[in-house]
Amino acid sequence: MNLRPALLIAALLMTAACDKRRDAGRVVVSAIGGDLAIGDPSRTPQGYAARVMMDSTAQGLVRFDASGQIEPGIAERWIVIDDGMSYIFRLRDAEWSNGAPVTASEVVAVLRRQIAARSRNPLAPFLSAIDEIVEMTPEVIEVRLKRPRPDLLKLFAQPELAVFRTRPFGGSGPLRVVNRTRDMALLRPAIDPTRSPDDVADPTPEDEVRLIGERAARAIARFAAGESDLVTGGTFVDWPLIGSATIAPTNRKIDPAAGLFGLAIVNRTGFLADARVRAAISGALDRQAIVGAFLPEWTPTTQLLPEQLDSATVPVVPDWSAVAQDDRLQTIRALVAAWRSAHPGPLTLRLALPAGPGATILYGQIGASLATMGIRVQRVGAEEDTDLRLIDAVAPYDSARWYLATACAPCGEAATAAIDAARDAPDMASRALRIAEADIALAADVAYIPIARPLRWSLVAVRLKQWEPNARAWHPLNHLRAAPN
Structure with missing residues (x-):
């Protein structure tokens, strides 16, 4: 069946009944992003579904x-x-x-x-x-x-x-694989080896988790049909698909995810070689229109660091933030006009994005915003050569250095040296000072255009009483529901 994602959801929902879930039977979880085939992270990067599988079993x-x-x-x-x-x-x-x-x-x-x-x-x-x-x-x-x-x-x-362990591949829990395919696994809590066999109760269906690695469209349709209890791993890419399904607002959950969502300036030659140009583009970008096209509660940001974290000072606020929006637009339009007078023809920037409906909306919004500046946008694949590349990443820990190093993709020599100095600082006091200096250096370099925090969403059945939104946007499968009576 070769249907577009929204049509696929509609087709699968034609026979879907209302939500009749009850707190009985195994928990069914759909993880968006790749299959469940886990491997050694030191050799092969893992997709989201494989990361959930790894966390559950190792x-x-x-x-x-x-x-x-x-x-x-x-x-x-x-x-x-x-x-x-x-x-x-x-x-x-x-x-x-x-x-x-x-x-x-x-x-x-x-x-x-x-x-x-x-x-x-x-x-x-x-x-x-x-x-x-x-x-x-x-x-x-x-x-x-x-x-x-x-x-x-x-x-x-x-x-x-x-x-x-690699031979045989497996971990120590907290869950064990009962049976599995590449896209589906039945998991059961690991037995505590310190407990007497007489104290270990026979497993019941309520103890089990059925984990499925699948595309967002199928995961959303499965949940809407009452055939799963959790969809996890949702990003801005798939958020528009939820509107195609009948899902109660109480089941839609947004994580207060900490991290980066913005544009890395990859090509630092030509029009983007000048930091003044990069700053002018960042200042004139219509962030409110971009995030508003997805979710009213999605708040835009203009600075790299979300808060002070482990820096010695508060985050750097860009100079252009104190300038009126019309004046920002005039600045970038003047720079574009000067460039085009020396380089006849349209000014085009390539924008690397992943596939998916949310990325298409993002492309349209960024393209419309840059068009008001006199800049055309050409969309390319996420891994292709480009001028601007989307960074959409949740912070694994709460250090300003993660934000600085991740946004430096690439950045200038001064900013790179400042970030390295923060990494190598011998104590926490000097590290905080070096981080503050790196924040200033990266702001001056304008290697990254912040837009918002990452958008991370889940669909959660009421029976999953232990599910909680959190800054890591991570939801362990052994912490979804209270133990049955």
């Missing part, structure tokens, strides 16, 4: 709970000593998916591979403060740092730092 030293806070994973407790330069984790009794006990040496080997300089793990660049990871006893490991990092636990809670 926890790290610590995990996120329903509210995005840290809870124990393989480590049952930990302490931080030596002025934040050493984290010591005591491992709990845990088993791999084949029943073998988890040992400290195995945990150390996996984590070393994930943070290695040659690793393709997307978190590896933000773990350079780790000096070494060592086995102290069969139950205790130590993470020694070159520089203090109070936010280290939030990185260790990410699925990319889950601890797993």
Whole structure:
């Protein structure tokens, strides 16, 4: 069936009844983005559905709970000593998916591979403060740092730092695979090896989660038909599809996601070579029209850092923010006119976006805004050569350096040096100062055009009492509903 996403939803909903979910039976979850085929993050980047699968079956030293806070994973407790330069984790009794006990040496080997300089793990660049990871006893490991990092636990809670075996591939839970295909898996809570077999109750359907990796259109249609309890992983790309389905407002949930949603200026030659031009485009962009085309509650932003975080000063506000919108438009139009007088013909900028209806709306809004400046926009694929590229990313931890380093894609030599200096600062006080300097340098460089915070949404059945919106936009499958009576 070759239907466009909105038509697919309409076709699947023709026989859909009203929502008759009850708090009985297994929880059915649709994860948007790729299939469930997980692999080693140090070698292959993972899609959203695979990240959910990894988090469910192969926890790290610590995990996120329903509210995005840290809870124990393989480590049952930990302490931080030596002025934040050493984290010591005591491992709990845990088993791999084949029943073998988890040992400290195995945990150390996996984590070393994930943070290695040659690793393709997307978190590896933000773990350079780790000096070494060592086995102290069969139950205790130590993470020694070159520089203090109070936010280290939030990185260790990410699925990319889950601890797993490769042969056979599997982790220590909190859920176990009962059966699976590439797109679907039946999961059941792992049995605590410290409990007596006499104390372990037989599993019931209410204990189980059926996880499905699928496209947004099918996930939304499945939920609207009452055949699933959760759609997770929604972004701006698929948000317009919800309007094609009959879903109660109470089921639509928006995360207060922290992160970046804006345009990286990739091509720094030609018209975009001058920082004044880049700043003028950023100032004249109609952010309110862009976000308003999606959701009234989606708030635009004009600055890179959402708040002070671990910087020594408040975030830099661009100079143009104090200038009236009409004057901003006049500035960029004058720059465009001057360029075109020396370079006859239309001025066109390429914009790299992902596929999907939301990206089409975004393209239309950005194109209309730039058209008022005298600039044409050509849409290209997300990975193609371009002038402007969308960054849509949730922050894995709460450091201003993540925002600065992620927005520098690329940026000038001065801004790059300032960001590197923040990374290498020997203590928290000097790090805060270097971050503040990097924020100033990146603002002057105008390598990134902020638009808003990331839009992350879920569809949540009422039975999932434990689901909570949070800044990480992450919802562990073992924290969805209260245990049945």
